[in-house]
Amino acid sequence: DTGVSQDPRHKITKRGQNVTFRCDPISEHNRLYWYRQTLGQGPEFLTYFQNEAQLEKSRLLSDRFSAERPKGSFSTLEIQRTEQGDSAMYLCASSQRRTGQETQYFGPGTRLLVL
Amino acid sequence: KQEVTQIPAALSVPEGENLVLNCSFTDSAIYNLQWFRQDPGKGLTSLLLIQSSQREQTSGRLNASLDKSSGRSTLYIAASQPGDSATYLCAVNNQGGKLIFGQGTELSVKP
Numbered sequence: 001d002t003g004v005s006q007d008p009r010h011k012i013t014k015r016g017q018n019v020t021f022r023c024d025p026i027s028e029h030n031r032l033y034w035y036r037q038t039l040g041q042g043p044e045f046l047t048y049f050q051n052e053a054q055l056e057k058s059r060l061l062s063d064r065f066s067a068e069r070p071k072g073s074f075s076t077l078e079i080q081r082t083e084q085g086d087s088a089m090y091l092c093a094s095s096q097r098r099t100g101q102e103t104q105y106f107g108p109g110t111r112l113l114v115l
Numbered sequence: 116k117q118e119v120t121q122i123p124a125a126l127s128v129p130e131g132e133n134l135v136l137n138c139s140f141t142d143s144a145i146y147n148l149q150w151f152r153q154d155p156g157k158g159l160t161s162l163l164l165i166q167s168s169q170r171e172q173t174s175g176r177l178n179a180s181l182d183k184s185s186g187r188s189t190l191y192i193a194a195s196q197p198g199d200s201a202t203y204l205c206a207v208n209n210q211g212g213k214l215i216f217g218q219g220t221e222l223s224v225k226p
Binding site (some may be wrong): 004031033035040041042043044045048050055056058091093102103104105106107108109111 | 119146151156159160161204208213214216
């Protein structure tokens with residue numbers, strides 16, 4: 001168990017550029033979540049997958065955001081035409097669906113700064 | 116719509132003190148509740164998970180309680196240490212899988 005990993009850890013981009021983040025969950029976990037956290041706030045849910053199926057998307061996830069988990073393993077989160085308001089920490093978490101005991105384990109996050 | 120509130124937003128205590136962090140939620144139909152720790156600029160570390168059928172969970176110097184009927188959870192930290200300084204986040208799972216977080220309590224333990 002190597003934990004949840006995210007890449008890159010930091011990303012600086014100019015407004016209008018596209019960025020893509022990757023998350024590798026704990027290997028036996030079938031659920032994968034994306035959250036966004038801004039300074040001084042708790043994380044906000046963006047979307048989650050069970051295996052390769054995207055089960056829920058937040059209204060925060062505008063048309064510029066897309067997430068995939070093509071083989072039910074790693075996931076990517078792409079932001080097109082970035083805006084300064086997209087600057088935040090993007091957190092990925094994974095879990096194994098078990099009744100009542102679904103602990104979510106978080107990765108170190110990708111910090112995005114849009115100039 | 117579930118809302119989670121944590122009070123206080125910040126807390127400073129001297130080393131060795133016992134302390135309680137509070138979390139309240141508006142919808143009592145929860146699946147479970149998790150407490151996390153977050154160090155500055157880092158990801159979240161899971162501390163404790165309480166299932167909806169449980170009243171409390173303990174891990175070392177940490178004890179978390181859950182009262183669904185009143186929409187409250189507390190995190191008790193015994194004999195606080197400077198290494199406990201971090202932001203503590205409470206999150207509720209309403210069976211949809213996603214977690215709904217409070218804004219966190221920033222704890223500072225002074226030597």
